[in-house]
Amino acid sequence: MNNTTPLTQRYNPDVDTVVNGIMNGDRQMLSRAITLIESQRREDEQKAHEILDRCLAKKNEAIRIGITGSPGAGKSTFIEALGEEIINQGLRLAVLAIDPSSKQSRGSILGDKARMERLAGRKEAFIRPTASSGCLGGTSPKTHEAILLCEAAGYDVIMVETVGVGQSEVAVDTMVDFILLLMLPGSGDELQGIKRGIMEIADAVAITKTDGDQAGIAAISRAEFEAALRMLPAKHSFWQPQVFLTSAITGTGIIEVWQNISAYFTLMRKHDTLEKLRHQQLKSLLYTLLEERLKREFFSNPEVTSSKESIERQVLSGQLSPFTGANTLMDAFMRPLKSL
């Protein structure tokens, strides 16, 4: 397939068809719309935004859960176990999973190993790997837009998996309602190394792989995390994050985690907090989109493109400092505005 052919020229259902498909639960149409969102082509993006505009009009409220944790914490297997529990409750589930691609080369170390196979076989589930290339912790405005599409498609629960433990979670925190932090047994033994940034956005902590000979260490870790959580300021006045011992193999703790999440959403709705959170999330998306548009305008500006190379050369040769270089380019962009 020719990669330069826009998606819209291959099989090109119109906006109406895609929107109707999404709203009628057609998973292929949903998948197609997410592909349009992820496309780098302007015409695909334009179409994606028309679809999104139409989908936003239909307000479906889903439970949005961010699942985060260090590499090796067992995110995929945990999501499978929790996902099956959710489906067994009669709910429909969408998972926006991290496609383990990277900035320099694509694909995970062990190749394109199929992930979450069991869950993918369920008709109540929609599993979609999202491109994480170059984005903060694997989330981007495109992830946020994919969440909105899944909501329009009527999924009751949307899980967003993120890579890494660090500031990256701050990005997913702007698009989900509940953050579940997965930690390995023994990882609590150096709490001074665990930065507040990670712990304080967690609404619950699940210690994973607590089966077998890890049980003892897991219990200690639980106490350590509980102590750390108590020292943090409350994210919501009505919610104290809890720590759960879980095992995706034995099923330990999975129901408890789900009950905890359900209780959280009951309280969120009672306190009108969910609506406020939706507002914050939309605002955050607005400003992220603005930044993207702004950069695009700047780098396609004729004044900028005509002087960019020469300035770059002067910076690299040491004739100009990066600060003076940046100022010169900005001045070129802003001159028409300032002279009015």
Next chain:
Amino acid sequence: MNNTTPLTQRYNPDVDTVVNGIMNGDRQMLSRAITLIESQRREDEQKAHEILDRCLAKKNEAIRIGITGSPGAGKSTFIEALGEEIINQGLRLAVLAIDPSSKQSRGSILGDKARMERLAGRKEAFIRPTASSGCLGGTSPKTHEAILLCEAAGYDVIMVETVGVGQSEVAVDTMVDFILLLMLPGSGDELQGIKRGIMEIADAVAITKTDGDQAGIAAISRAEFEAALRMLPAKHSFWQPQVFLTSAITGTGIIEVWQNISAYFTLMRKHDTLEKLRHQQLKSLLYTLLEERLKREFFSNPEVTSSKESIERQVLSGQLSPFTGANTLMDAFMRPLKSL
């Protein structure tokens, strides 16, 4: 002290004094200049850039090392051990350590525990916590600027500590020459969970805390990491990243890690790669600074500030989609430019 008072109004040495101080190895002047860089005030920033412009003129080439790893991997103690080894070689060392602050609240969970005390007592060392608030993995253009100042001050080796394991390392990769990844024993047991993004920017891996009863697990982890590294594309044709077993307590492996880093820089210079890398780093800084300036211009633009609130309100009430809202604001900003 009144926080709104600009730093320059308290004790206000002029640019000449600061620049001369830095070049003469005055650590307090260096520290003052970094504080100016980190200041949010325009006048401080202006002064900081004058200082930087002057410092850039003096080309000192330092070895820039990024030290990264998960929370709990023992970054501080490892940096202390490696730092002492470096000083014992007769070199001067600057460490830009992560100040464990977070986006929502400041300070680490266990309070402002003094870090790297032993190293801080050495006159050949300069330890500086850098603000990590809200920045990708704790690094920002300000970190890059601090590196340039440390080079002007004549430090031979500059270490930059970063938080987290994930896409965040991609940011530090744009400002350092060598990335050392610290991993705990046992963390290699799930390599499919370790994303390429982390492994492929590492120039060496040090498994930490391999003393005591961790020795067996550490040896297995080493083999696993070595196997994973062999599967990755080479970052440099002349360099194959190695895995070291280390212990900051017993001193195991610390000299070996330093010898490996030294060998890398010898090869880098031989292949003219270091100069190319410096160019990439300067270019990256130029564009990061541009993005910052661009956002500032946008959000201080009168057209934008006058319509921002109304558009935000319409987006939150569902009258406008975030996409249409972003387009409307961009059009307001660009109108004077487009109409010329």
